[in-house]
Amino acid sequence: DTGVSQNPRHKITKRGQNVTFRCDPISEHNRLYWYRQTLGQGPEFLTYFQNEAQLEKSRLLSDRFSAERPKGSFSTLEIQRTEQGDSAMYLCASSLQASEAFFGQGTRLTVV
């Protein structure tokens, strides 16, 4: 399968714990995006990378959130000291330059 891959698909964590999600983009895609989607809403942009450089961050990305793409391939999104409000679907997408973005199936986070 050559699509965008996200792991894990589901994560349940206790409030206050740290969690990390991984995204593997389509192999030739140089841009990678993270979005968050809560129930009944459209996805909201969090951040994007061009190769290993993080070029834009939304104000939604609080200090507890950090994203990396160390070698310009896969990316990780870490949430520290999780809160119940962090419960959402976290979507990753990739694109070749400014062509259309292809999304993964997401990681559903539940903070209890």
Next chain:
Amino acid sequence: AQKVTQAQTEISVVEKEDVTLDCVYETRDTTYYLFWYKQPPSGELVFLIRRNSFDEQNEISGRYSWNFQKSTSSFNFTITASQVVDSAVYFCALSHWTGANNLFFGTGTRLTVIP
């Protein structure tokens, strides 16, 4: 500010009926991109179309067609002869001309096609 409004929260149609999903957008940009994505129950967003603001020609792809009207800031999506597999949530989205894919999504329209 960028804003996308999908006023129809849920729509139900009987199989083989035509259905139109509405999308109205707001932007201060003179150039921009508009998108439609489909989100089936599996959760993965499936790209359907991208249209730049210079191109107001309507587009048809099989049973799908899109009507872009800059004068009314609308980018509506019609499915002809709907099928059960069309059941999903459909999102309209907007991005800056840079096309960096930091998309502003609407709240989506849940389409249910009844057999």
